[in-house]
Amino acid sequence: MNVAKILWVDDEIDSLNSQIMFLQNKGYEVATKTNGFDAVEYVKENIVDVVLMDESMPGITGLQTLQQIKEVNSTIPVVLITKNEAENIMDEAIGSQISDYLIKPVNPNQVWLSLKKLIDNKRLVAEKTTTAYQQEFRSLFMALNDNPNYTEWMDLYKKLVYWELEMKKSDSPEMQEVFATQKQEANIEFFKFISKNYSTWVNPKSTDAPIMSHTLLKYKVLPHLEKGTPLFFVLIDNLRFDQWKAIQPTFAESFRIHEEETFYAILPTATQYARNAIFAGMLPIDIQKQFPEQWKNDDEEGGKNLHEEDFLRAQLKKLGKGDIKISYTKITNNHDGQKLVESMHNLLQNDLNVIVYNFVDMLSHARTEMEVLKELAGDETSYRSITQSWFEHSPLHQALKKIADKKINMVVATDHGSTRVKTPAKIIGDKQTTANLRYKHGRNLNYEAKDVLAFRDPKEAGLPVPNVNSSFVFAKGDIFLCYPNNYNHFVNYYKNTFQHGGISLEEMIVPVVRMTNK
Known part of the structure; x- marks a missing residue:
């Protein structure tokens, strides 16, 4: 292992000989300087792992030296050693990005511990x-x-x-x-x-089921309606639990998190099913019965999520909350996002504000289309990292910060997650078979039984029957379903992309988080 190199800067360096010997005996290499100017020059010319620095020195002070060292190399950890416990010095030092702070007289073990923490951490x-x-x-x-x-x-x-x-x-x-x-x-x-x-x-007679998409609003959102306190329900499309964990610290800066829970997304874990179920408070089979004009099956033309607000109003009415003042905003591009930032204060007049934000979904779909995104989000770690970076700079974050100091309740959730697909499996179907990689419905589907969960009667899964003899199949684990024609191209194109619609922990067990203003 390489020897760690320490630079100790103190105008009374001779009085620290015993301390320096102690560190050398512990295996550190210690260089010394008696003023800030020399220290900055030394850092320019030499490799330094940690700088130990006295705060009050003639010439330039420790804090000024720190500033100049950071300009030379912003990543060097600096430990400030001072006689002065004044709060303003501490604040200034911490604000200047020191890595640790020791008060004189320091004992050798204290210095050693600080170095260990910084170098060996x-x-x-x-x-x-x-x-x-x-x-x-x-x-x-x-x-x-x-x-x-x-x-x-x-x-x-x-x-x-x-x-x-x-x-x-x-x-x-x-x-x-x-x-x-x-x-x-x-x-x-x-x-x-x-x-x-x-x-x-999903059986209507069921008495024991987890909270799922169609019961989410009833049990996890609407109970937090309070007279005179606006409730914000923010649905970030296609957000896995690990992605939530990546953006959680950013939320925690502005809001107090009370409950961080999960619920089960219904099958297929795809937007038009799971999200319509959330807003309608019903399974897809019942939405189709009650709203035959608005419900669209996969194989029908037209947008599949155009009626969420109607579904939401109908559910509120059914639950006896038809008279509350609500707003429904769906963001699918940056321009809409900016409009949300500007109108945020007006929303405080409502009892319930629903904000549907489509970003993560666009990312996961774009990922398969764009080679750049394949590079950027090649695995779970980078997928989380992109999500975090997006959220920090997003209009959604700006908009929420605008109401962070107001008395509000907020629930953040999603409609489904996604999973990185790695294993291709062949499936054969007729022309009407859907294109999704994680689930299919159609007539005469041919597949390996071990690769999927199949419902020959879609009603058993709470799903509409698009055509006579239609069945639904849902891919297992990290499988993606491919047709035999053009098979190899298809496999290479979609392997290691994030998809949803099937059965995996990542797609089905998703976050619902309750917060208030700090």
Whole structure:
């Protein structure tokens, strides 16, 4: 391992000889300077891992030196050592991006601890993460094999996402591989679980079902309507739970998060089904019955999500809330987003404001079309990173910041997630068969039974029957369904892209989060 190089800057450096020897004995290489000018010159010419610096020196002060060092190399950690505990100095030092702060007289162990924290932090965290996951692996494995119910599956998935994010701190490719395998096993078990239970959940007579798309508003949004406090329901299309975790810190800067929960997206985990179900408060089969003019099946012409506001008003009326003042805003491009930022204050007059934001969905679809996005979002880590970067700079974030200091309630949720598809599977159907890669409906579908969950009678899945003898199939795990003609081109084009419509933890178990202003 390379020796860490320390630069210690203090106008009374001779009095620190014993401290310097202590660090050298611990294996550090220590260079010394007695003033800020020399320190800046030294940093320009030499590799330095950490600078230890006295605050009050003749010539230029420690804080001024810090400023100049950061201009030379913004990434060098600087530890400020000072006699002065005055709050304004501390504030200024922290504002100037110091990495640590020590008060004189410092003892050698204190300095050593600070260096260890700065230099070895990444390595120590990586080792700790690997050890902790090794211990957790067994209990996750046991939980998976213990026949979890729908609540336990939600907890399990949250844990898996937690470890997926933690694993990024571990630089052990072996451990990351072990984790990826465990997640794959979880999805295999989850597919069996959904295959066994889904039709029971959506049966009108069912008394035991998780909160799903069509019951989300009733149980997770509308209970937070309060007289005189506007409620914002923000639906970010196609947001996985791990993507929510990526944007959570940005929300937490402006809002207080009270409940971070999940619910089950209905099948197909596709916008026109899951989102219409959320706003109508009904399964697709019932929406088609009650709104035959507005409901469109996959194979019909025209937009499939054009009537969400009508569905929402009808659901509110049915639940005895038909008289509340509501707004419904759908954002599908940046221009609409900017308009939302400008009109945000007017929305505070309403009881309920629904904002549907389509960005993540555009990203995942665009990803398959645009080679640049394939480069940018080639895996889960980069997909999260793009989501985070998008949200921080989005009109949605600007708009929400405008109401962060007002008394409001807010629920943020999504309609479905997406999964990175890796395994092609052949399917054959007639001309009317739908184009989606994660689910198909049509007549005379031919497929391998092990690759899909099939409903010969769509009514059993709470779905309309588009044509006589139509059946629905939903792809399992990371499978994507391809036609035999032009098969290889199709496979190469879509492999490793993010798709939705099928059965996976990532598509079905999705976030619903309640917040208030701070």
